[in-house]
Amino acid sequence: MLEDKNKQRTSLAELGEFGLINHLTEHFKIYNESTSKGVGDDCAVISEKKDEIVVSTDLLIEGVHFDLSYVPLKHLGYKAIMVNLSDVYAMNATAKQVTVSIAVSNRFPLEALEELYAGIQLACDTYKVDLIGGDTTSSTTGLLISVTAIGSAAKESLAYRDGAKPTDLIVLTGDVGAAYLGLQVLEREKEVFKVNPQSQPDLEAYSYLIERQLKPEARKDIHRLLKDLEVQPTSMIDVSDGLSSELMHICTQSNTGCNLYEDKLPLDPQVVSTCEEFNIDSTMVALSGGEDYELLFTISINDFDKIKGNPNLTVIGHITDKNEGMNLVTRANQQIKLKAQGWNSFEEES
């Protein structure tokens, strides 16, 4: 059969705001007992009598945080949820609810928003998180997504940024640098496509990098893993702006220094080979890349045996006294000062 080229495009004005929210959210399931009331009233209602509530919020803006020329809307919806759940997991807490607000210009038909919400729903279903509210409105330009994530944890298991102590080990989940390189590959393909729209890119060699950029997964598993290992992290943060700047946040807020070991940084083989191809330093990418959504945390050195050899966790350094400074120890055993090269959206503009 021939493909129907006249895919239906439904304008948003036909549905109106209430119709739109209902239409987009009607198939979402509720997974958590604590969600007493979801979408449909002035407020959602949460019953959480035993644990502390944690709340985080993030904005994603077209042209600043994402480029729809290579980010599929479904992936974007998924990632918007991941970015926020990652903040909840970074408190060593369990994510339970999200609100999602979108502002969207008339150039988006209903079908585009359905794609976006399919990604949001996939994320909610996979991570057992309830969509409990939001706002849907028009924008004068592109697409904007604002997500608030809510979770809970027993008071004693919460991990803040300010609890690291000298001699604590610095631990990283997964590997870093791939999401940044994925973005570089996608940007390069976009330029190639501009010159030759017929080109068929072979992205096989970059599959892991692109997946890390387009469909990151937040580390829901770590809270459970640490509980099972009976390890309480002394501090924790998620790696969204780059490992280096996140570690500096922990040290600054904990009033400590650190030694981070270059030869311990966990890199995927695709990161190493693509850094060679692009002629960039893999350590720089690992330290400053960002968007990895891994968790960075510190543990007492007494807990080392509990985590030793766990394939999810890599010890990448240790916390020191503040006056020793924040350092990278290179493969050549030189200490150099860590630099924060985290992303500043205000600098990207011009």
Added chain:
Amino acid sequence: MLEDKNKQRTSLAELGEFGLINHLTEHFKIYNESTSKGVGDDCAVISEKKDEIVVSTDLLIEGVHFDLSYVPLKHLGYKAIMVNLSDVYAMNATAKQVTVSIAVSNRFPLEALEELYAGIQLACDTYKVDLIGGDTTSSTTGLLISVTAIGSAAKESLAYRDGAKPTDLIVLTGDVGAAYLGLQVLEREKEVFKVNPQSQPDLEAYSYLIERQLKPEARKDIHRLLKDLEVQPTSMIDVSDGLSSELMHICTQSNTGCNLYEDKLPLDPQVVSTCEEFNIDSTMVALSGGEDYELLFTISINDFDKIKGNPNLTVIGHITDKNEGMNLVTRANQQIKLKAQGWNSFEEES
């Protein structure tokens, strides 16, 4: 002394995202015990072991929801908080925390954001609400504000939209229509200003209308008032999109009809005189105006004596069986069908 015309304009890129958030929020106070951790970690932390938690979120977008040519930034910040607190109060709950995210283009200097946050802070201080988080990023165009408000209430005092019963009385706080007319006056002055920038408008006759539009106050007092009167509302909603459409939400979700009495609608004298001047029907303005941020609720007829004569509350109709429909009873004692003419932001665009 001469005024310094070279007011300092600090670019946002100079501060970066972290510096900006810290700078804008450093003078905010914490009022609520339940706020365990505010700005500065991956998440804020709330301890609320006794009561239910309510959550609401709203987006305000330049060019769609506000026009900076006549809305001062400080007022805008104040109003952004009010809009969200109003949703919390509409659950018959107490507002305790807000998160505020903003996206802003480079054309705004730091001093503009300071103005905006001065309004946010004034609202937080006046309403004893804690700013606990947010996100600050750049936008490719104008200003966008996303607020999430969090509150709490005992389970038995929460009021939803779906609890109205036939014979219940329909009660409105304050008066309606003024905010809409305030907008009309401001729009007219903007047109006059375009033609003659030297014109000095005399807005004295519209002072109440303009204040209702630019600096609305959410009805924090009603939760307390109803508690003191020992009245539990059977349903409740806030009047943001227009009285008519809000009442229809209550009836639809409660599966009832209603009779709303035209001669009971509370109108400020400035609303009446300005409607005459603009040659528009004051009932239409009262029903469809929107942005009043008053509370609309229903109570058992048995509670009538408790609220009778209270200057904050007006009985404007009663709930009926569903098959009687949703009606306006005119001054001439005719029943006409209520229409929802609430605001649809997707229609405003084009």
